[in-house]
Amino acid sequence: MAQPRALVIGGSIAGLLAAHALRGAGWDAVVYERAEGDLRSRGAGLGTHEQLIAIFARLGLPVDSTVGVEVDTRICLDRTGRITHRIAMPQRMSAWARVYRLLKDALPAQQYRYGMELVRVDQDERGVTALFADGTRERGDLLIGADGVRSTVRGQLWPGIEPSYAGYVAWRGLVDESAFPAAIHDEIFEYYSFCLPPGEIMLSYPVPGRHNETTRGRRGYNHIWYRPVDAEHGLRALCTDAAGVCHGTAIAPPLIRPDVIAAMRADARALLAPQIATLVEITEQPFFQAIFDLESRHTVQGRIALVGDAAFVARPHVGMGVTKAALDVVCLAEALAGASSIESALARYEQQQRPFGSALVAQARRMGTPIKSAPHTAPQDPEDVMRHMGSPLVDLDRLRAGEP
């Protein structure tokens, strides 16, 4: 029998993982990415889980301790900069760029096509046809929509399933270890740290440096500050550039107005521990992302399946974007390996991963409930926040059973 062929739409983390998992299961898998060249990091970190590292190893990826920076302890700082809480929680913190490079470099170049924007997919009983913006048509046995939160594949098959704004944004930034003031370095660099102003959550942790180094002096320190912003006026204003053009719900970092950044820095000085406010001050290019939930009622139709953010987006508090994508593609590859038909394999995949995705979205939504504007703020329990935000994945079985 001829080798089955999968068309993978989207060449970020989920698409690359899908290609590796399917190739491991004996498929020919080709990734089609609309960007013209390598994807550039949004410069932010992410937590790893032991389940993710195990999947990398199982897919034959060259993963070792340099995939991230080991952190043992979480601390909470009050407004004066005093450490008020401390808990032991070992975890390896990585960065999007590090994981992307690991996956991309291990995929043969001919399996990855740049500049290929999917515009439409058709299917019949024998296979799928993908139509791209440049007029190219590709035929395969299976199509995987790994095209992210604004998925074209999902939009065509299930119009109306859209991400919904959570009511807050994450201000993010990365500071090189070499730029750290020495006194602050000694106090916080080796820690996963929290500050909890009313209705807001700031967290920060060490990550691989700009060139993915994990050696002392060459690492980075990543910070994420969740702040309520109303959709109607606040988010529009944040996403409006200096020429008065509103860019919707996201704006490229260089276009963020200087007065918006200045106001955010002033708030940091007023609300955060001085050590953390200093980091915000010296961050060269702070940027923000609006936070969304996305829950798909369907993830499979015939020979087409959604994986990663195209299917479900849980708020970042569960720290699961990459690990969930990895669990999705492994589940899909296993279902294909043991099934009598592609359609029945995909149905099985959906049966397993849809309740999991819904449970994750619900859990992350619950973790985000303290992020509210006055007068709706309630006191936060630092121990509780520290134990649960982006924590190691100990409850996978419960989540897989669909229980948030």
Ligand SMILES: Cc1cc2nc3c(=O)[nH]c(=O)nc-3n(C[C@H](O)[C@H](O)[C@H](O)COP(=O)(O)OP(=O)(O)OC[C@H]3O[C@@H](n4cnc5c(N)ncnc54)[C@H](O)[C@@H]3O)c2cc1C
């Ligand atoms: C450039 C980039 C940088 C990121 N940086 C970070 C970070 O620093 N920290 C973090 O936690 N998360 C980051 N993320 C998000 C993170 O990758 C995801 O949440 C998670 O890894 C799951 O991603 P995904 O592959 O499902 O979706 P995404 O990462 O959103 O990838 C979707 C991909 O599909 C492509 N695509 C979309 N539509 C089409 C189409 N019609 N045809 C062809 N291709 C299409 C997009 O160009 C994109 O490459 C980043 C995502 C991107 C794209």
